[in-house]
Amino acid sequence: xxxxxQLRKGAQxxxxxxxxxxxxxKLVLSGEYPPGAPLPELFLAEEFEVSRTPVREALKQLExxxxxxxxxxxxxFVRIPTRREIVELFQxxxxxxxxxxxLLAKRGPVPELEILKRNIExxxxxxxxxxxxxxxxxxxxxxxxxxxxxxxSKLVEHYGRLMNQLAYHRIVLETVERPxxxxxxxxxxxxxxxxxLEKDPVGAELAMRGHVNASSLAASRGADTGSVAxxxxxx
Amino acid sequence: xxxxxQLRKGAQxxxxxxxxxxxxxKLVLSGEYPPGAPLPELFLAEEFEVSRTPVREALKQLExxxxxxxxxxxxxFVRIPTRREIVELFQxxxxxxxxxxxLLAKRGPVPELEILKRNIExxxxxxxxxxxxxxxxxxxxxxxxxxxxxxxSKLVEHYGRLMNQLAYHRIVLETVERPxxxxxxxxxxxxxxxxxLEKDPVGAELAMRGHVNASSLAASRGADTGSVAxxxxxx
DNA sequence: GGGTGACTTCTTGCATGCATCAAAGCTACG
DNA sequence: CGTAGCTTTGATGCATGCAAGAAGTCACCC
Numbered sequence: 414x415x416x417x418x419q420l421r422k423g424a425q426x427x428x429x430x431x432x433x434x435x436x437x438x439k440l441v442l443s444g445e446y447p448p449g450a451p452l453p454e455l456f457l458a459e460e461f462e463v464s465r466t467p468v469r470e471a472l473k474q475l476e477x478x479x480x481x482x483x484x485x486x487x488x489x490f491v492r493i494p495t496r497r498e499i500v501e502l503f504q505x506x507x508x509x510x511x512x513x514x515x516l517l518a519k520r521g522p523v524p525e526l527e528i529l530k531r532n533i534e535x536x537x538x539x540x541x542x543x544x545x546x547x548x549x550x551x552x553x554x555x556x557x558x559x560x561x562x563x564x565x566s567k568l569v570e571h572y573g574r575l576m577n578q579l580a581y582h583r584i585v586l587e588t589v590e591r592p593x594x595x596x597x598x599x600x601x602x603x604x605x606x607x608x609x610l611e612k613d614p615v616g617a618e619l620a621m622r623g624h625v626n627a628s629s630l631a632a633s634r635g636a637d638t639g640s641v642a643x644x645x646x647x648x
Numbered sequence: 649x650x651x652x653x654q655l656r657k658g659a660q661x662x663x664x665x666x667x668x669x670x671x672x673x674k675l676v677l678s679g680e681y682p683p684g685a686p687l688p689e690l691f692l693a694e695e696f697e698v699s700r701t702p703v704r705e706a707l708k709q710l711e712x713x714x715x716x717x718x719x720x721x722x723x724x725f726v727r728i729p730t731r732r733e734i735v736e737l738f739q740x741x742x743x744x745x746x747x748x749x750x751l752l753a754k755r756g757p758v759p760e761l762e763i764l765k766r767n768i769e770x771x772x773x774x775x776x777x778x779x780x781x782x783x784x785x786x787x788x789x790x791x792x793x794x795x796x797x798x799x800x801s802k803l804v805e806h807y808g809r810l811m812n813q814l815a816y817h818r819i820v821l822e823t824v825e826r827p828x829x830x831x832x833x834x835x836x837x838x839x840x841x842x843x844x845l846e847k848d849p850v851g852a853e854l855a856m857r858g859h860v861n862a863s864s865l866a867a868s869r870g871a872d873t874g875s876v877a878x879x880x881x882x883x
Numbered sequence: 884g885g886g887t888g889a890c891t892t893c894t895t896g897c898a899t900g901c902a903t904c905a906a907a908g909c910t911a912c913g
Numbered sequence: 914c915g916t917a918g919c920t921t922t923g924a925t926g927c928a929t930g931c932a933a934g935a936a937g938t939c940a941c942c943c
């Protein structure tokens with residue numbers, strides 16, 4: 414089957430570049446390559462059946478996104494975010510999501526509000542069923558809906574970068590924070606939505622920030638289970 | 649220890665690479681290559697006496713920073729930020745600087761406060777002398793001092809990316825907004841500092857946001873210089 | 884036995900050749 | 914005169930060769 418790919422290599426054209434970056438990002442974010450793991454260009458090149466050049470470019474991009482660290486003449490490694498960085502990112506998250514909520518509130522009646530309403534209803538059902546997986550997915554959707562509803566592409570862009578770096582800790586959030594805070598979290602989502610429906614930007618921003626802050630606190634408290642691999646030691 | 653690694657991230661990378669990126673960025677930001685101008689790899693390679701490879705990597709980075717646009721198989725061009733993006737970026741700026749001011753206020757007595765105090769004093773002198781160049785520099789310093797004083801490296805990082813994209817409009821701010829708003833702006837700086845001295849995070853954040861917002865309004869009002877090259881055609 | 888030095892190996896960094904593709908220009912035809 | 918299709922051109926995208934540097938290894942000397 415690979416033969417076909419080989420033969421058609423020319424026809425794939427630009428698909429290579431973007432998809433390679435996506436694949437690599439996914440592998441890093443999913444923990445397939447754990448923090449601290451080396452990512453040799455040649456290895457990846459063979460793995461994905463391309464030459465070192467596109468792999469190299471993808472790695473550079475990932476470095477820029479804060480997901481890997483390139484040490485010149487040494488190698489590329491999956492980055493280990495420090496505890497401090499996590500806290501910093503959560504502070505940013507609070508601010509950006511607050512901004513998003515405020516902007517969305519100013520937009521008046523938009524389809525996003527209906528989506529959020531349904532999201533909360535579904536969340537309540539998931540909570541009653543104790544379906545934490547579904548619940549986690551819904552929470553993720555809720556936050557992204559608000560950010561994208563801000564109608565500010567630059568905000569979405571920065572938020573995306575931020576969330577990529579927090580992707581690891583989303584796992585923590587979903588396994589530690591969620592079960593304990595489900596009820597409270599849903600209530601907070603509801604107050605955000607209430608403020609949005611009343612077109613109250615200040616209220617929406619404050620509600621959102623309060624919610625994110627509460628989640629973050631719970632998350633970083635629970636994050637003391639960290640240190641995935643023993644690669645925490647730095648030279 | 650990890651801090652050191654962190655800090656070096658931007659600075660390192662085999663002298664050629666980093667300096668090449670800096671040079672290119674500077675040329676784009678300064679307007680040496682105006683918006684819409686093509687940036688052929690080969691041309692730049694000869695210009696800087698390196699091969700296409702490092703040029704290519706630098707351009708990719710600049711694309712990631714939002715300064716250039718790479719159209720596959722066509723070429724790389726200096727990016728023209730749309731009016732809308734400018735507005736979006738100013739919204740982000742307000743939020744991030746507000747966050748920074750709040751965080752700085754929480755930090756208690758730090759050397760930054762003294763720096764800000766002196767900055768305002770100097771600004772007043774510059775204003776009396778009608779020295780707009782010096783004044784512009786001081787304003788820039790004031791804002792950056794607060795952001796860096798937030799002691800949040802991720803915030804600094806995102807803010808830097810943002811300001812790079814606004815670099816063009818800094819010129820507008822400095823030529824249009826400044827002269828008209830000098831007095832008001834200084835007063836606003838003073839109220840930010842007052843809140844900081846009182847360790848009032850909420851007050852500091854609000855003062856900062858009010859100030860940024862006022863500046864942004866003035867700036868976008870004056871920014872009607874848009875549509876530079878004719879490459880604006882949309883599909 | 885401990886430490887120092889050169890070496891080996893593995894990795895990246897850069898240069899360059901070739902294939903590919905988008906767009907502009909030209910030709911021929913309706 | 915206009916337009917469709919072909920050709921030419923110029924740029925990127927990718928592959929690959931080569932050199933340089935950083936770590937770890939091993940032998941050798943004290």
